[in-house]
Amino acid sequence: MFTIFGVCMLENIEKYAKEYNIPIMQKEGIEFLTDFIRKNNIKKILEIGTAIGYSAIKMALVDQNIEIVSIERDNERYKEAVKNVKLFNLENRIKLINQDAFDVELNDKFDLIFIDAAKAQSIKFFTKFEKNLNDNKYIITDNINFHGLVGSNEKMSRNLKQLVRKISDYVDFLKNNNNYITKFYDIGDGISVSIKR
Ligand code: SAM
Numbered sequence: 001m002f003t004i005f006g007v008c009m010l011e012n013i014e015k016y017a018k019e020y021n022i023p024i025m026q027k028e029g030i031e032f033l034t035d036f037i038r039k040n041n042i043k044k045i046l047e048i049g050t051a052i053g054y055s056a057i058k059m060a061l062v063d064q065n066i067e068i069v070s071i072e073r074d075n076e077r078y079k080e081a082v083k084n085v086k087l088f089n090l091e092n093r094i095k096l097i098n099q100d101a102f103d104v105e106l107n108d109k110f111d112l113i114f115i116d117a118a119k120a121q122s123i124k125f126f127t128k129f130e131k132n133l134n135d136n137k138y139i140i141t142d143n144i145n146f147h148g149l150v151g152s153n154e155k156m157s158r159n160l161k162q163l164v165r166k167i168s169d170y171v172d173f174l175k176n177n178n179n180y181i182t183k184f185y186d187i188g189d190g191i192s193v194s195i196k197r
Contacts, residue, residue, distance in 0.1 A: 025142060029187055043063075044111050049118075051074075052077050056085070068093060069106065112138045123170050126173070137195070142189060144189070
């Protein structure tokens with residue numbers, strides 16, 4: 001349950017993200033994610049890509065028994081996330097790691113792995129961290145549509161084209177991965193939910 005203070009603080013984080021051009025989850029996307037966590041009784045979450053802690057805080061506020069580990073490689077964003085998590089008194093439930101996710105080794109198992117980091121690397125994040133997923137649990141990825149560019153014929157710069165191709169490769173990887181059943185949702189910037197068989 002949010003207090004008025006909590007709502008204002010969340011709005012402040014949203015404003016800060018806008019002002020400093022920090023990509024955080026879109027409203028529809030974060031609503032989908034928090035609903036999903038609530039409905040599926042998810043308690044242990046690994047997030048790749050903290051930014052300034054917005055989605056981690058929103059996820060933690062779903063239920064007071066939720067614990068989150070969240071990884072962010074950017075030092076300034078990590079520091080801002082630490083501040084924000086403290087403001088919500090969530091230090092005991094959100095563990096922030098300031099490292100490149102590819103250098104992080106975790107032994108814990110999670111009910112949900114939320115991939116929201118470098119979009120060209122999603123296959124690598126998925127394959128690196130799937131060993132940390134409990135059976136019958138979930139990997140969710142944001143920005144699967146990438147501003148409507150995945151699957152479109154729009155003219156793009158070479159770099160953007162490459163990025164969009166990598167996201168498209170990730171979609172194919174999920175569709176062809178027999179260890180998971182993946183559903184795709186046109187919500188926010190496009191979300192995939194993969195369930196481990
Ligand atoms: N989940 C956040 C939210 O909605 O509030 C937004 C995350 S933002 C889209 C992606 C973040 O992932 C960026 O802050 C970026 O620095 C971080 N990132 C990208 N690649 C990473 C990596 N290899 N390891 C850790 N963090 C990474």
